[in-house]
Structure formats: structure tokens, C-alpha cells
Amino acid sequence: MALGGDLVPARPFTPKNGGDSGKGSRRTGYMSDDTRDTASATDRQASLARLRQRIDTIDAEMHDLLIERSSIIDELIAAKQGGRKGAAFRPAREASMMRRFAGRHHGTLPLVTVEYLWREIISTFTFLQAPYRLHMPTDRRPSELRDVARFYFGFNVPLLEALDADAAIASVAASETDLALVPLVDGETPWWQGLTRPDGPRIIARLPFFTSNDRPADLPAVVISNPLDDPTPPEWRCYATAAGPEALDALSGVDILAATPAGTLFALATDRDPETFATDAGLPPLKPAGGFAAPLSIDGDPSQQKSQTE
Numbered sequence: 001m002a003l004g005g006d007l008v009p010a011r012p013f014t015p016k017n018g019g020d021s022g023k024g025s026r027r028t029g030y031m032s033d034d035t036r037d038t039a040s041a042t043d044r045q046a047s048l049a050r051l052r053q054r055i056d057t058i059d060a061e062m063h064d065l066l067i068e069r070s071s072i073i074d075e076l077i078a079a080k081q082g083g084r085k086g087a088a089f090r091p092a093r094e095a096s097m098m099r100r101f102a103g104r105h106h107g108t109l110p111l112v113t114v115e116y117l118w119r120e121i122i123s124t125f126t127f128l129q130a131p132y133r134l135h136m137p138t139d140r141r142p143s144e145l146r147d148v149a150r151f152y153f154g155f156n157v158p159l160l161e162a163l164d165a166d167a168a169i170a171s172v173a174a175s176e177t178d179l180a181l182v183p184l185v186d187g188e189t190p191w192w193q194g195l196t197r198p199d200g201p202r203i204i205a206r207l208p209f210f211t212s213n214d215r216p217a218d219l220p221a222v223v224i225s226n227p228l229d230d231p232t233p234p235e236w237r238c239y240a241t242a243a244g245p246e247a248l249d250a251l252s253g254v255d256i257l258a259a260t261p262a263g264t265l266f267a268l269a270t271d272r273d274p275e276t277f278a279t280d281a282g283l284p285p286l287k288p289a290g291g292f293a294a295p296l297s298i299d300g301d302p303s304q305q306k307s308q309t310e
């Protein structure tokens, strides 16, 4: 049976005996309130129909543009074939696209909605270039992490549950194009040791990209991939150290990502030289663990502020 096949269409309400419903039945002038009400209801219907027509026209244009956007994929794959085989992600390009949206955005549509729509588009387009799966540990904040996964990678990308971050990173290492999404939550084990092996998986992005005091899918997390062919260097470089977080807390240009008593994963601004930094801070040599584009705070964005006060 077709969906909704049993549904009976609602019949319009027709009042009996002329519909004496108070205000509308009083005769006050040349045009009765009834006639006026009917006229304004007709006007409302007409303007609603006009607005819906405009929306349908815009939707058709957006749909045509998405189809046109996807027609570029084959050429994109060919253009990228000069590079190494592997994942098609270009995190620096994705970051610059998001910054461009933030710069040109206006109106009542929350900027985070734009981010969400384009994340679905970008993830699907990347997937069409080189299919991949997303490995997600289930041992810490799994439902919040799933929200982040779906917000940033949409519903076309298969999501695979892993026991913990180590298992998720091992699955990435064993694949060609897969990703892992690991929450930045302090724990007992320094899971990031799996990011310091030569030519092994590395951090490629930090989420959320648009930061705000009040946004959906806001669990801090990092995206991990095998080394990419992205020519643009990251703005923050990640390092692992055996030192605890207290050794780094007060230092400038440092962003602590996750910590255990047995070590810290942190990001260092690229204008800081890591060797000089480690020597000055009295730290043992740092182990590179990847990098990411600087997230963007959108709390000053007018449309975002509006959505926050609602």
C-alpha cells in the first residue's frame, strides 16, 4: 500500500445556516465583513501562492547548481591524479571556503546552518571523488560524537563504531582513505601516541570549525587521516609530549587539546618554532601529530547572535 493511502483528505469546514459567527456576520457598510474577510483571505492565499512559487523557483535553481557542481567532479579527479593516491580531502581549502561564507553572510539564516548544508555537500563531493568511511570510538560521549560526525560528514559517509580511539586510528592506518573522529576529552590513556608513527595517521582538522557559545554539535573533536596531499600547511601544528599539561598551561601560542598524567597533546601556532619552543619550555623533544586550520569564532556574527537570543 502506498504511504498514506488510507488518509482521507480533510474537508473544508462549511458553516450551516449562513455561518452566524458573531463579528463576521454583522452588516456594517457597502461591503459586509464576510465579503471583506473573504477578500482578505483570498489575498492571503494569493500572496502565499506567490511566495511558494518564488521558493520553488529558488529551489529549482539551487538544485540545478548542485547538479552542475557535481558535473565538475570527474575533471577534479583527473586534475588531482598527478598527486598521490589517497583521500581527496583538502582541509585547508575547506577552511578557506567556510571563512568566505562567514565573510559574506547576512540575513536571518544562522551561519551554522550554512556550515551544516555545505558540510553535507563537501563531504558527499569528497566521497564521490574517493569513497571513505568514518571510524568513531564509542567509549567517550558517543551520542554527542555521533552528532558531530553527522554534522560534519553527513549521512552518505558510512560511520563505523570502534572500541576506542586506538582502534579507530588503527583502522585508518590499515585503510587508504578512511578517517577517524576522536573527541577531545581528557581520559586515562594517551591515545594520541597512535598519531606519532612515521607516515602514520595524523590530525587534519579540528572541530567544530565555527565556534560559538551556543551552537549544535559542539563536542570538541579532531579528524584523523593518513597523510594527505594538501599543499597548504596547517595554521596550528599538533605535537605529543610526555610532559603533563601543567608544563604547558601558562605558555603563549599553545592550545592544549587533550591531557593525561602521562602526557599531553597540544597545538602550537605555526609562527612558533617547535624546537626552540621545547627547549625554552624545558620539554623533551616533541613528536609531530598533524595540524589543523584555525577554527573561527562566529559569536560576533549578527545572524548568529540573533539565533542565540531566540
Ligand SMILES: C=C(O[C@@H]1C=C(C(=O)O)C=C[C@H]1O)C(=O)O
Pocket (backbone or CB within 6 Å): 076, 088, 089, 090, 091, 093, 094, 121, 122, 123, 125, 126
Ligand atoms: C573539491 C575538492 O575536494 C574536496 C571537496 C570539496 C568541495 O566539494 O567543495 C572541497 C575540498 C575537498 O575536501 C577540492 O579539492 O577542491
